[in-house]
Amino acid sequence: MYRYSEFDSAFVATRNAQFRAQVARRIDGSLTEDEFKPLRLMNGLYLQLHAYMLRVAIPYGTLNSTQMRQLAMIAQRWDKGYGHFTTRQNIQYNWPDLRDVPDMLDALAEVQMHAIQTSGNTIRNVTADHFAGAAADEVADPRPIAELIRQWSTDHPEFQFLPRKFKVAVTGSPMDRAVTKAHDIGLRIVQRDAEIGYQVIVGGGLGRTPMIGKILHEFLPEADLLPYLEAVVSVWNLLGRRDNKFKSRIKITVHEHGIEDIKARVSQRFAVIKPTFSGVDQQLLGAIRADFEAPQFRKAPTHHFDAAYNGNALFRAWADTNLSAHRHPDYAIVTISLKAHGATPGDASADQMRVMADLAERFGHDELRVSHEQNVILPHVHKSDLPVVHTALREAGLGTANIGLISDIIACPGMDYCALATARSIPIAQEIATRFDALKLEHEIGPMKIKISGCINACGHHHVGHIGILGLDRAGVESYQITLGGDGAADAQLGERTGPGFSADEIIPAIERIVRAYLAHRTSPDEAFLDAYKRLGLAPFKDALYDQASAYAAE
Amino acid sequence: MSREFTPKVITANALLEGDVVYLTADDSWTRDLSDADVLTDEADADLRLLSAQGRASEVVGAYLANVSPDADGPRPTHFREEFRRTGPSNYFHGKQAAR
Numbered sequence: 001m002y003r004y005s006e007f008d009s010a011f012v013a014t015r016n017a018q019f020r021a022q023v024a025r026r027i028d029g030s031l032t033e034d035e036f037k038p039l040r041l042m043n044g045l046y047l048q049l050h051a052y053m054l055r056v057a058i059p060y061g062t063l064n065s066t067q068m069r070q071l072a073m074i075a076q077r078w079d080k081g082y083g084h085f086t087t088r089q090n091i092q093y094n095w096p097d098l099r100d101v102p103d104m105l106d107a108l109a110e111v112q113m114h115a116i117q118t119s120g121n122t123i124r125n126v127t128a129d130h131f132a133g134a135a136a137d138e139v140a141d142p143r144p145i146a147e148l149i150r151q152w153s154t155d156h157p158e159f160q161f162l163p164r165k166f167k168v169a170v171t172g173s174p175m176d177r178a179v180t181k182a183h184d185i186g187l188r189i190v191q192r193d194a195e196i197g198y199q200v201i202v203g204g205g206l207g208r209t210p211m212i213g214k215i216l217h218e219f220l221p222e223a224d225l226l227p228y229l230e231a232v233v234s235v236w237n238l239l240g241r242r243d244n245k246f247k248s249r250i251k252i253t254v255h256e257h258g259i260e261d262i263k264a265r266v267s268q269r270f271a272v273i274k275p276t277f278s279g280v281d282q283q284l285l286g287a288i289r290a291d292f293e294a295p296q297f298r299k300a301p302t303h304h305f306d307a308a309y310n311g312n313a314l315f316r317a318w319a320d321t322n323l324s325a326h327r328h329p330d331y332a333i334v335t336i337s338l339k340a341h342g343a344t345p346g347d348a349s350a351d352q353m354r355v356m357a358d359l360a361e362r363f364g365h366d367e368l369r370v371s372h373e374q375n376v377i378l379p380h381v382h383k384s385d386l387p388v389v390h391t392a393l394r395e396a397g398l399g400t401a402n403i404g405l406i407s408d409i410i411a412c413p414g415m416d417y418c419a420l421a422t423a424r425s426i427p428i429a430q431e432i433a434t435r436f437d438a439l440k441l442e443h444e445i446g447p448m449k450i451k452i453s454g455c456i457n458a459c460g461h462h463h464v465g466h467i468g469i470l471g472l473d474r475a476g477v478e479s480y481q482i483t484l485g486g487d488g489a490a491d492a493q494l495g496e497r498t499g500p501g502f503s504a505d506e507i508i509p510a511i512e513r514i515v516r517a518y519l520a521h522r523t524s525p526d527e528a529f530l531d532a533y534k535r536l537g538l539a540p541f542k543d544a545l546y547d548q549a550s551a552y553a554a555e
Numbered sequence: 556m557s558r559e560f561t562p563k564v565i566t567a568n569a570l571l572e573g574d575v576v577y578l579t580a581d582d583s584w585t586r587d588l589s590d591a592d593v594l595t596d597e598a599d600a601d602l603r604l605l606s607a608q609g610r611a612s613e614v615v616g617a618y619l620a621n622v623s624p625d626a627d628g629p630r631p632t633h634f635r636e637e638f639r640r641t642g643p644s645n646y647f648h649g650k651q652a653a654r
Contacts, residue, residue, distance in 0.1 A: 027571070029612040047615055049639055050649045051573035080648055095648065098571050344645045415635060416643035424638075426645045476633050 001064055001367070002147045002291045004112045011155070012109045015116060019043045020102035027098065042122070042160075044115025045101055048419045054093045054101060055118040056108060060128035060146040060170070061089040061377075063368040065357035070111040072353035078104050083353070085338060085346040087372045087410055087459055088167070089127045090118055094417055116154060121162045123153035123233070127169045129177045130371035133292060134333050134379035136325035140189045140196055142172035144289040145225065148281065152226055159233055163240030164248035166233060167205075174490060179372060181213040181492035182206050182464060184250045185232060190219065198225055202232060202262065203254030206458035210494050211251040214259045216266065224274065226281045231269040235262065295365035297328045298382050305383035308390075315390050317443075318401035323386070326379075332386060334364075334378040335371070336393060337400040337408065341437040345411040345429050346374030355396040363389050372461075373410055375403065406441075406448040406515070407433035410461055414454025414471060415478075421454035423471025423478040424504075428452055431508050436515075445515060447528045449488070464488035466530045467514060468495045469507065480507040484514070484541055485533045496538055498545055510545055517544035563600055564591040564622050564629055565607050566639070567614035575639045575650065576614060578607055584614065586650065588640045589628030594619070 004012070019039070026036040040046075044055040056071070063071075071091055075083045078100045079093040086092055096104060108114055118125055126146045133141040149168055153159065159166070171178040172189040180186025186201035197219040204213025220228055232250075239257065241247045247256075254262050308315045324333040336356060339345050348356070356376055360368045363385040369377035381389055393399040402408050409432060412418065414425030429452055436442050451465030455472075462468030468483035479501040486495030502510045515529075521540055522532045533541070565578035569586075576584040577591035582603075585591060594600040600619055607617040620636050622629035631637045642649025 027612075032611050033615050047568055047573055049635075050575060050642055051568075080646075094643075098573065415638055416645055424644060426643075430645065473635075478634060 001062060002143075002288060008112070008151075009109070012112075012114050012116070015043070015114070015155075016102065016105045016109055019105060023098060023102055038120065041120040042117065043105070044118035046119060046419070048094070048417050049415070049421075050417065051095045052098055052101070053417065054096050054104060054115060055086070055090050056093070056113060056115045057118050057125040058089050058091060058113070058370050059150050060126055060132065060143045061130045061370045061372075062128075062132070062143060063370065064366050065361040065368065067111045067113055068353050068357035068360065068368055070107060070113070072350040072357070074104055074107055075353065076350040077107075082347050082349045084344070084413065085348065085370050085374050085376065087374065087412070087461055088125055089130075089370050089372060090125055091370070092413070094413075119165075121164050121166075123149075123156065123159055123162070123166045123168065126150050126153070127167070127178055127183075127372060129171045129173055130369040130373075130377050131177060131324060131333055131379065132172060132369070133294060134326055134331075135173050135175075135177075136327050137175050138173045138327065139191045140172045141292055142170040142178075142187070142189055144285060144292050145187070145189075145198075145222075146170045147288050147292075148226065148285050149229065151284070152229075152281070158230075159237065162233070162237055163242050164245070166236075166250065168229075176488075176490040176492070177371075179461065179464065179488045179492070180204070182210075182461070182488065183213065185229065186213050187225075192219060195221075197221055200228065200232075203251040203259070204492070205249055205251040206461060206463045207249070208246055208456045208458075209249075209252065210458065210463040211255065212492050212494065213251075214254060216259065216263060222285075223279075223282055224270075227274045227277045228266070228270055231266045231273050234273070235265045235269050239265070294327075295367070295380055297331060297380070300330070300382060300384050302330055302383040305386050308387035312387070314394075314399075314401075315387060318390055318399060319386065321401045321405060322403045328380075330383055332381055332383055334381050334386070334389060335403045336376045336378065336398050337402055338375050338398075339402055339408050339433065340397055340400045341402075341407055341433045342430050343433075344426050345409050348376070352396050352398055355392060355398065359389055359392055373408065375408070402442060404447050404449070405443065406436050406445050406450060408449070409433060410449075410451040410465070412453050412455075412459035414452075414460075418454060420457060421471070422456070422473040423454050423480065425452040425454040425460055425469075425471055428469060428471070428480065428504070428507060432511055435508050435512065439512075441515070441519075444525070445519070445529070446525065447530070448515075450511070451486070451488075461488060462486070463494045464492060465495060466533070467511065469511075472501065474501065478504045480504070480510075482507075482510065482514070482545070484538060485530065487530060498538065498542055500546075513544045514541050517541050560595070560597040560600070561632075562622050562624055562629070563594050563619040564588065565594070565600075565604055565617055566591075566620045566636075567607065567617035570611075570613055570615055573615075578603065578617075582606075586653070588622075588631070591622075591629055593622060593624055593629050 453460035483495030
């Protein structure tokens with residue numbers, strides 16, 4: 001894992017000291033809220049519905065056990081004993097007092113973490129495939145380049161007042177687990193013969209105007225990546241619309257100017273910038289890469305795993321859903337579900353964080369990951385240790401076997417916390433999970449991604465959910481709009497709206513009607529919901545949704 | 556004709572805790588909506604709001620929120636204000652826990 005250099009530590013310490021003074025000046029009245037707001041946002045501090053919220057970056061989703069324990073300590077000492085893992089590989093604390101935030105930031109700095117640029121019109125936390133460095137299908141580990149981008153983008157003088165926020169995601173695997181096509185810039189590491197290069201995707205994004213990213217460069221050499229990124233952001237920084245917040249993201253710039261025009265401008269700018277890169281970025285990258293060397297994988301028999309798998313039904317169910325193929329045949333990637341049926345998606349208590357930290361330290365080469373799907377991952381666990389890990393997780397309420405299933409729901413905080421929300425998300429997620437758990441249909445349904453956003457900004461990625469749910473305020477009542485057929489994987493696709501929305505009371509039965517229509521129409525249990533949808537289109541689901549609704553209304 | 560002025564309270568978030576607060580009749584801040592001053596005169600409401608917004612060392616983001624007067628005091632007319640006066644629905648945190 002990357003360790004802060006002296007420069008990193010000094011930079012974060014200086015920034016924290018500045019922010020401490022800014023908070024003091026806000027409290028003593030020297031700064032107005034208008035003056036303070038951009039400063040606090042630069043440091044990840046929001047004012048939400050009921051309290052302040054501190055958003056802490058987990059760069060490219062990677063953590064060690066010491067950092068996870070510190071997150072637990074912060075949750076307990078300055079918050080209400082839990083944290084919320086988000087769709088952008090951040091953790092949010094929902095209840096800090098303004099006076100405590102500087103101490104929280106210092107506590108983060110002790111373990112080489114920060115909240116810088118987790119908000120504001122800057123380049124945000126760089127996200128990556130949560131299986132990075134572990135996945136069997138990986139071309140290369142995306143984290144070294146993500147770390148280089150973090151260093152380059154942090155406090156980049158040209159990019160502190162961008163037209164709007166700017167999000168970068170990197171994947172090193174053809175199975176896109178980082179939703180790269182829904183980011184301002186998505187990077188995919190690709191291999192041509194023996195050479196590694198980058199496919200650069202630009203102008204993706206969800207929110208009010210959802211767009212799938214377009215390919216800006218098919219195969220960019222690694223040495224050109226940073227100057228090329230700088231050229232892209234620089235072009236948008238000048239061209240991006242500052243007159244209208246809703247048209248300011250690069251997806252609109254690309255849409256308005258066309259990808260060819262943007263390509264030409266970027267090439268031109270790149271030609272100017274490239275000579276100013278002395279090659280020091282490549283030296284840095286080399287050093288960073290050494291920090292991400294794979295752990296020494298253990299050679300040991302795996303018969304403990306085989307025995308538990310064959311003899312313990314609970315373990316088998318969990319292994320079938322929560323394990324993924326590791327690059328080492330004797331290892332597995334463990335996804336720890338933060339989606340116990342009825343719990344808040346993405347929340348972990350301080351105690352649970354400590355359990356996960358302990359397991360990472362004892363059985364996982366001291367590594368943890370946070371996924372955009374709001375779960376926590378132990379990327380390197382030897383198969384013989386899995387039965388013990390599973391037992392420990394179960395005891396901590398972390399043993400739910402539902403990864404990739406209908407209750408593994410992404411949900412933004414919604415109107416339970418967020419000041420921007422137009423409706424609640426969390427209770428809808430809780431009810432869907434408990435409903436399908438009660439029906440005992442979850443495993444029968446198979447792969448299913450439900451994603452819920454409590455407003456048009458789409459933090460819950462509803463556009464790319466197999467079933468997407470968008471909560472809106474319709475004449476003073478919470479109303480939920482459904483989209484179907486969205487896909488956040490390699491062939492990203494936006495979902496299609498079914499029609500009129502449903503009230504909070506109607507939305508769970510509506511989801512159930514969609515699911516039952518799928519079960520009735522699928523060719524076999526091997527045909528997943530998304531495949532059935534691609535074959536059948538919207539019509540049969542629409543019929544199930546609305547004919548039924550009118551039948552109810554007629555009763 | 557301009558729209559009829561409906562009853563309102565002045566609400567904001569406390570600077571230090573971020574907690575939801577309401578303006579009382581004696582111009583202090585309360586954490587409890589039932590103690591809020593219900594404003595029924597538009598000119599008075601605008602004036603009180605301006606003065607509330609000037610109290611930057613106490614609160615953030617003061618605004619007028621619709622209420623309907625009730626025997627037990629004002630009640631929110633919109634669900635957002637209902638959540639603000641109660642707290643989140645997934646945990647017993649915030650105002651509901653403080654009561």
